[in-house]
Amino acid sequence: MLLYPTSPVVLDGGLASYHGTTLEELFGMDISLKSPLWSAQQILDHPETIVETHLAFMRAGARIILTSTYQGSEETFRKAGYSDFEATNTMLKAIHLANDARTSFLNESDPDVAVKIALSLGPFGASLSPAQEFDGFYPPPYGPIGFSDMKPMYNAFDEDDVEAEQESIHALAQFHLDRLLIFARDPEAWSIIDIIAFETVPLVREVKAIRMAMLSLKETMAAEGVDLAPKPWWITFVLPNGKCPQTQFAGGPHLTVQDLVFAALLWKPSEQTLGLLGAEPTPTGIGINCTSPELISGLAREMSAAVEQLHAPTREAPWLVLYPNGGDIYDLITRSWVLASDDKRHTWALDLKKTIDVEFWDRPGVWAGVVVGGCCRTGPGLIRQLHDELKAS
Template identity: 25%
Template sequence: MSTIVLDGGLSTHLETLGADLSDELWSARLLLEDPALIRRVHADYFAAGATVATTASYQATIQGFATRGLDVAGAERLIRLSVELAAQARDEAGGGLVAASVGPYGAFLANGAEYTGDYDLDEDALLDWHRPRWEILGSAGADLLACETIPSYPEARALARLIAETPSVKAWVSFSCRDAERLNDGTPIAQAAALFTGNPQVVAVGVNCTAPRHIPGLIARLAGGLPVVVYPNSGESWDAENRRWLGLADPVEYGQAAKEWQEAGASMIGGCCRTTPEHIRQVHAHLS
């Protein structure tokens, strides 16, 4: 099976194009203020060689939009718009897939909890929290749902239950990891991935928003199960005190690493935070 090239960091490219994402809605803010810019970002990634557009719904929730004064109907309209924008760019590019982003509960909290898994909700409460957006995205016309940056075992269990509730939906599930073996909450990735093994609705399991140096070890721990999806960040580190990124991730080196991930067993490869269309262009070139 040929390797599928995913897109890169949506918010990163939005900021490159001049968007201000310095609030709790992050990229979802543009669904309200500048949806045309989101469509342009999707188009740029398709032009760079991606065959999958991941929607701007990572941080788009009914609860989050309520803080901006939107009612449920207004929030639902914007969540559906995220799929429409990606589909428009896909159609203009002449083909591809749309993956509707299902971000973790921690993204809504906007306190960094997606990088720790330190939540104030248990599994049942997480199920209830995710369900409204899940139902909207599941009926919005996307090809599949991308459950991404999942940092904790209870949240993975909640998503496994949601997938089972909606047999018409296909999904991939990708975890955020602290090292080459464990989710951010300390759960072995093999244990979390096992929740989805054997479910024909799940097209892949893997890793995103994780340092590239951890990816080979994580792929090895996922080998032999479902197809593996990986889209790490650039490997740069965030200086929270001074609010800046440290280090420099070279797109060519990222593309070379993507070839190694492919050889290790990944069948879906792209980028997350701090990756750009140039990173995806290099991924496409090296995998081709």
């Protein structure tokens, strides 16, 4: 299944992140730590700015745009004081805002250009406060222990606690399924969505849970009399400091990039989980987002090596999806950004292009295609540089 008709294809940059990016830098929106909804708050407060942000990225060369739904879930809207009805309507509105932007862009440029809309879905950790995308300290039943600054933290179950780990996978699968159903049960919104993007996933067991949720989505809609049209989808991992946040056991060594890749492409749910609808769903693409650009080359090399181990004549090659941060570092003490050097920002796009050259063009057959863009602190300017670098090659 294709993510896009041609490859490499440019993804947009950071619409809004934990501590702000394009909405703050380009449009002056103050979203940092003000609302558990982050950028989703602007769907309610400034929908026209969401449209303008999408447009800015498309004008810079992006041909896949992510919706402003990353933090969207009924739970995060409840924390912000909204009802479940308001949550559903707001998340659906985000899809229409992206579509409005796409329509405007095609009207002002070339109507034959392919622009895809990807439904942005963050991990369970994005619904927590403080957010737990980078550490994966999830409270029961989603994990062994929730975040606390009063005791040692860990994100893995004891090796012999198989039942609790399975319970956490099922709880996480239900979390992701509940969000997916909001969009799948609205035929108009579902028809607009071209791609489903599970982003910034820190845990191997959450990768497994997402695959279970995608299977349950098809089963649930079939039970409701809807033969849901399949869509391409990806899972991107977050690898702070170049490591998978999840450990093998409390205090143990970190799981590896290979563990993440195998969970996404090789792991099989139990026969009971598979139900009546056949094989387990496998993502169209896998990759890395919200990670330092300096780490991307080495991590992509590890991913390619892991995928090569899985190659078989009957296995369709996945797409590689890469969208690192812009290189700035957020200081939690001062609540301000430590800016990357001008040299690093100047070479951001070129460095990404070099990684694509090595992992895609120099490794024929490993990847079906490449999606490349930016995450936190990557605005339209960097996306334009990336577009130009790829176009020149």
